Amino acid sequence: MSVSARGVGLGFRAELSRELFLRPKADDPIAWVEIHPENYIGRGGHFARHLEQALDRWPVLTHGLTSCVGSVERFDPAYLVQVKALLRKTGGSFHSEHLCFGAAPGAPTLYSHDLLPLPFTEEAIATSVERIAELRDALEIDIAIENTSYYAHPGGMPAMREIEFLLEVLERADCKLLLDVNNVFVNAMNHAFDPVPFLDAIPVERVVQLHVAGHLTRTDGVIIDTHGEPVRSEVMDLVAHTLRRIGPDVPVLLERDGNFPPLAELDAELAALEALRRTA
Amino acid sequence: MKLADVESGVIAMCLSPAAPAVSALASEAEQKRILIYRNMVRFRFQELAGNMYLRTKARMGQDALHAAVDRWMAERGPRSRFFRDMAVEIGDFMLEGELDPLARDLLQLERARWIAGIAVDGEPAPKPFALESICVTAPSLVLFRSAHAVHLGGDDRPVATHYAVYRKPDLDLTTRWFNPTLARLLSGWAEGERPAIEVVRGVLAEEAREASPTFVQEMTSFLATLIEEGAILGSR
Numbered sequence: 001m002s003v004s005a006r007g008v009g010l011g012f013r014a015e016l017s018r019e020l021f022l023r024p025k026a027d028d029p030i031a032w033v034e035i036h037p038e039n040y041i042g043r044g045g046h047f048a049r050h051l052e053q054a055l056d057r058w059p060v061l062t063h064g065l066t067s068c069v070g071s072v073e074r075f076d077p078a079y080l081v082q083v084k085a086l087l088r089k090t091g092g093s094f095h096s097e098h099l100c101f102g103a104a105p106g107a108p109t110l111y112s113h114d115l116l117p118l119p120f121t122e123e124a125i126a127t128s129v130e131r132i133a134e135l136r137d138a139l140e141i142d143i144a145i146e147n148t149s150y151y152a153h154p155g156g157m158p159a160m161r162e163i164e165f166l167l168e169v170l171e172r173a174d175c176k177l178l179l180d181v182n183n184v185f186v187n188a189m190n191h192a193f194d195p196v197p198f199l200d201a202i203p204v205e206r207v208v209q210l211h212v213a214g215h216l217t218r219t220d221g222v223i224i225d226t227h228g229e230p231v232r233s234e235v236m237d238l239v240a241h242t243l244r245r246i247g248p249d250v251p252v253l254l255e256r257d258g259n260f261p262p263l264a265e266l267d268a269e270l271a272a273l274e275a276l277r278r279t280a
Numbered sequence: 281m282k283l284a285d286v287e288s289g290v291i292a293m294c295l296s297p298a299a300p301a302v303s304a305l306a307s308e309a310e311q312k313r314i315l316i317y318r319n320m321v322r323f324r325f326q327e328l329a330g331n332m333y334l335r336t337k338a339r340m341g342q343d344a345l346h347a348a349v350d351r352w353m354a355e356r357g358p359r360s361r362f363f364r365d366m367a368v369e370i371g372d373f374m375l376e377g378e379l380d381p382l383a384r385d386l387l388q389l390e391r392a393r394w395i396a397g398i399a400v401d402g403e404p405a406p407k408p409f410a411l412e413s414i415c416v417t418a419p420s421l422v423l424f425r426s427a428h429a430v431h432l433g434g435d436d437r438p439v440a441t442h443y444a445v446y447r448k449p450d451l452d453l454t455t456r457w458f459n460p461t462l463a464r465l466l467s468g469w470a471e472g473e474r475p476a477i478e479v480v481r482g483v484l485a486e487e488a489r490e491a492s493p494t495f496v497q498e499m500t501s502f503l504a505t506l507i508e509e510g511a512i513l514g515s516r
Binding site: 106 | 285317359363399
């Protein structure tokens with residue numbers, strides 16, 4: 001059975017899990033959660049137990065960290081079998097990965113454990129389209145890609161703009177989009193473009209989920225996508241704009257990966273996002 | 281620049297020991313910006329090692345731990361897609377090299393506790409434990425020998441000690457220490473190659489001793505604890 005998520009969810013993190021499970025289900029402002037398969041595959045103990053508890057309590061969507069679709073290296077089929085088994089448990093209607101790379105080609109594969117930017121080139125488009133098809137074939141589920149933040153253009157100045165690159169991948173791979181609104185804002189500020197036309201160029205029918213997060217502005221003005229700060233009002237405005245375009249049914253996820261505040265602060269951010277959704 | 285070269289180049293930039301020339305990887309205007317990735321990747325691994333190996337870090341100092349992580353990045357590199365494995369990979373690499381003896385033992389303990397915590401849950405064994413059958417131990421069981429009594433916290437006396445770390449059914453981690461005979465028994469059982477009784481006979485022969493009532497009582501009590509706490513799952 002396919003699980004669908006609606007409303008505002010929270011990235012499920014070990015640091016928050018115990019407190020989240022303690023509160024009564026009836027008072028829970030979290031409509032659904034998102035997990036990273038890499039945190040649960042081949043792992044027992046508290047993580048396995050928390051996943052079972054999460055599945056009992058919320059719809060669970062999956063968002064991978066290491067099958068980045070821009071990787072030159074083909075995916076490990078054995079790992080994809082494990083992901084597929086997890087997806088059967090979670091029952092989501094799609095699985096998402098990042099439009100970036102995170103490993104070096106060659107043997108042994110070396111992982112960066114950070115999301116690294118792709119050059120906006122025809123070759124990167126072709127590679128991403130091929131990897132998305134590989135994922136879809138192996139997992140037998142719709143694939144959504146997430147637009148990532150980038151601080152520089154690796155390989156030199158780009159052959160095209162980010163939006164052109166993204167739209168081309170979406171179209172040629174015929175895949176879904178997990179639209180990270182904070183990443184659009186971060187990139188817009190770091191690379192001096194207007195985020196609104198970028199968002200308006202996204203085909204509404206491709207968007208299956210939104211991500212919202214906080215970021216850090218360094219003293220030199222560069223914005224770093226940390227997921228460790230409260231969501232900025234400018235990003236909330238862009239979320240409102242996006243929801244008005246796309247409609248309130250798209251699930252919205254608040255990501256918080258570090259510098260965890262008291263749960264009440266996250267609840268307030270969830271409530272603010274829910275208010276935007278209701279008025280969209 | 282080919283995509284494969286970009287990907288290899290950026291990863292090498294992140295993992296290489298000295299700040300590399302990045303002229304091939306970014307335009308002149310973005311050369312500082314591309315180094316953000318190097319800092320992010322390196323900081324992440326160093327932070328992880330510092331958080332996972334707290335007592336080791338306190339013993340060897342943060343700079344020395346970071347230097348070890350730097351060497352790991354340069355010489356070995358992160359090979360698992362699972363971030364949780366990075367602490368193990370870094371720990372393994374450090375244990376292969378030169379380390380202050382106490383830091384080595386603290387690292388062994390902290391590494392063992394991390395491995396025990398992340399191990400897969402054990403499947404039920406085909407049958408209850410029987411000496412005539414091959415023992416099935418929990419995937420979380422980690423055995424090691426230390427030159428220091430590192431379980432004592434602040435004392436850490438230079439006393440050779442045998443340890444077992446495992447996850448109990450309530451998911452709490454436990455660290456047990458015992459004498460060389462029990463260590464040999466558990467090590468033999470954990471290998472899962474011979475019936476448990478043959479391991480016992482082998483240890484007795486190795487130590488040139490008989491199965492005295494004291495030995496039997498000690499072994500029985502040891503077994504009961506390991507079974508009750510989930511370190512031994514049963515037999516096959």
